[in-house]
Amino acid sequence: MRLQKNTSLALYSVLEFARTPERHIAAAEIAEKYDISAHHLAKVLAELARSGLLASVRGAGGGYRFTGNAKRLTLMDIIQMFEDFGDSAAAAAAPQSGPVEAALGLVLSEIDENARATFKSITLATMLRLVERQQAGTAASRSTP
C-alpha cells in the first residue's frame, strides 16, 4: 500500500519532532534530512501545528517543537489528518456495483481493515522504539565482519 506524499511527510516530521520533544527543529532541517521540498513540507507542518501537534517558535533558533502525547497518538491519527483511509474498498463495494465489484470490494476491505487496525495500534512511542531497534540492527550488521 502507498500513503499520499503529504501523509508520508507528516509521519516523517512528527516522528522527528516526537523523538526530541524539547528541541525546536527548523523545517529546513527535516527537508534536508529526507531530501524533500521545504516549501511542500512547510504546508504539512502548518497543518500539524493547526491541529495542535506542533508549536511554532519564531526567531533565531526557531522552528517547531512537538506538543502532542507520543504515548497516545497513533499513526492513524496522523494519517487521517491528510487522507481518507480505506476509500478503495468502499468505492469497489458501492451499492450499484455488480457481483465482481462486490467480491473485489470484500477483498479490498480485508486489506483495509488489517491496515487500519495496524495504524490504529501503533503509537508514536511504539514507532520510535521500532526506529531505535532498526538503528540498532543496522549498527550491528555494520559491525559484523
Added chain:
Amino acid sequence: MKKPTTTPAAPRQRSRATPRESTDAEAAIEVRAVRRSDLDRVIDLDATVTGLEKRKYWLSVYRRYGSGTHDAQQFLVALVHGHVVGFVIGEVRDWEFGSQPCGWVFAIDVDPQARLAGVGTQLLQAISARFQRIGVRKLRTIVALENTLILSFFRAQGMMAGPLIALEMDLEP
C-alpha cells in the same frame, strides 16, 4: 485457543489508551504460578472485563495449565500487595501451522483498577522468560482487529505482524 481477552495495561474507556512505561509501582508487582486459591479472583477479574462469568471454563483451564508441572504450559498471576491483579496464560505448541515450536499467549488480563502500572508488561516478560528457559525463541498471539487497546499493548512490547494469517468461514447448520 482463546484469544487475549483485553488490554493488560490501559483503561477500557480510553479508546486510544496505550500501555505506559514501567513505573516505580512495578517494584511491588509479584508474578508467580497460579494457585487454586487464586482462581476465584481470576474468574472475577475475567467476568469484570468480559461481562461473562465462565467458572466451568476457568476450572478446565486451571486443570490444564495450572499444575505448574509442565514448563510448556504457563498460567501466571500478578499480585500487588498480595492481591491478584492480573494473569497470563500461554503454552508452547510444536510444529503447528508449519512453524517451529513457539510460545502462544492466549489470554492476558489486568484489573482495570491496576492498569497503567506495568502489570501487563511484567506478566508478558515473565511468561516470555519461562518459555525462553525451555528454548523457545518466538512468542505469538492472536488479537481481534477491533481490539485496538490490546493490539497497542502487544505492539508496544515489540510484537509485529507474523507470517501467519487468521482465516475463517461460516459452516452451514
